[in-house]
Amino acid sequence: MKPDPIRLLGSALAVLWLVAAPARAEDAAKRPVDAMAQLASPQAIAEYRARLQQYLEARQEYEADASAYWSAISEKRRGRNAKRRDGEPVTPDDYVLVQPPVYDGPKRPVDPQPAEKPAPGRERKAIPLVGDLLQAAAQHYQIAPQRPAAELEFKRAYARAALAAGLTREQAVRVYAFETGGNGGHDMQSGLSASRPGSRAISTAIGYNQLLTTNSVELMAEQGHAIVAALIEKAARLSGAPRQALDRKIAVVKRMVAFARSVPDQWSEHEKLGNQPQGWAIHAMVLDLDVGPLLQVHKLLTSVRFARQKGHSRPLSAAELEMMNLTGDGTGLDMVTMPQALREQVPTANFFQRSGYERNPVAIRHNTVAKLLAVTDARMDSNSNNPGARELAAAF
Numbered sequence: 001m002k003p004d005p006i007r008l009l010g011s012a013l014a015v016l017w018l019v020a021a022p023a024r025a026e027d028a029a030k031r032p033v034d035a036m037a038q039l040a041s042p043q044a045i046a047e048y049r050a051r052l053q054q055y056l057e058a059r060q061e062y063e064a065d066a067s068a069y070w071s072a073i074s075e076k077r078r079g080r081n082a083k084r085r086d087g088e089p090v091t092p093d094d095y096v097l098v099q100p101p102v103y104d105g106p107k108r109p110v111d112p113q114p115a116e117k118p119a120p121g122r123e124r125k126a127i128p129l130v131g132d133l134l135q136a137a138a139q140h141y142q143i144a145p146q147r148p149a150a151e152l153e154f155k156r157a158y159a160r161a162a163l164a165a166g167l168t169r170e171q172a173v174r175v176y177a178f179e180t181g182g183n184g185g186h187d188m189q190s191g192l193s194a195s196r197p198g199s200r201a202i203s204t205a206i207g208y209n210q211l212l213t214t215n216s217v218e219l220m221a222e223q224g225h226a227i228v229a230a231l232i233e234k235a236a237r238l239s240g241a242p243r244q245a246l247d248r249k250i251a252v253v254k255r256m257v258a259f260a261r262s263v264p265d266q267w268s269e270h271e272k273l274g275n276q277p278q279g280w281a282i283h284a285m286v287l288d289l290d291v292g293p294l295l296q297v298h299k300l301l302t303s304v305r306f307a308r309q310k311g312h313s314r315p316l317s318a319a320e321l322e323m324m325n326l327t328g329d330g331t332g333l334d335m336v337t338m339p340q341a342l343r344e345q346v347p348t349a350n351f352f353q354r355s356g357y358e359r360n361p362v363a364i365r366h367n368t369v370a371k372l373l374a375v376t377d378a379r380m381d382s383n384s385n386n387p388g389a390r391e392l393a394a395a396f
Helices: 005-020 022-031 041-087 130-141 150-166 167-180 214-236 240-258 266-275 278-286 292-311 318-327 329-336 354-358 361-365 369-383 387-395
Strands: none
Touching: 005 266, 005 329, 022 167, 041 387, 130 240, 150 167, 150 240, 150 292, 150 387, 167 369, 167 387, 214 240, 214 266, 214 278, 214 292, 240 266, 240 278, 266 387, 278 329, 292 329, 318 329, 318 369, 329 369, 354 361, 361 369
């Protein structure tokens, strides 16, 4: 990665300041680190310590309740999984039917005595951007994904792939509307927006279905044979330079499939590959006009097939498909197969790990399965009226 010129400039100015003003630097170094601490009176310190003790006791009590609750969530989930493996029916008793405990005690008081050293901040993990993915593809596979001349070209390719796979226009368009707000492009990355200057990527999720790097690696490992077969079928209808270009792309995709299959077929293993530049290169193919639509369609198609394999013959609504897309097939199907009366009762917490739930304000606010599906449907309804979603619907 190239050095940041702004950061280098800042470092140079810092060095210049130290050279030009050694006396100021020396004076600053001699200041007592506890100068501000001397401003805190004994009474303020005693009050702080009393309030801190109250806070710690309240948090300890809350943590005990929360730990017991989330342990019960995990235990119930294991029980449901075992029942499904044995073909036994799942009942309301197999869920935790109360909402998670909420901390309502005192806030942590502010220490009147500043620390001598600031607490070390948690280092932000660098998220690869589209440019990083393209660079990795060029470096490791000597390929530049074929980008569309216009967004409509990619949407038409996506619509063809979706229909060929058996997905409906409603499923594809409404999932797109939910994931991208109804205006996203094929290279839209989560957190980034041209309308929000200074916005920052919050994940590696890209495209109409917002695939993560790990998704792309996993799809290449598990569905690579089908993707290669579709590309070969298309190549058979071409000739000349277009045929040669697609043949070269097929050879690259085969190498990517081999890399993705070089580890056990487990999410954690695919995640490790996805964090490597070669995994970034695979993720870059989400942007490719031939491969990208296939990767994204297969992400939805695997959920549809999983539901069928588990005996769920009724077509999935777009909101149900989105639940599987968001939470994983097994967890999503748990919600999809639930009767409406139970959906009204079961808290969304049953389908999350504690850390994930506490970072998810939507699941907290819409805290039953019925409410979560309803808000997903409502967002799909609203976003489907946006220009990008209407354009994708017209592409079918």
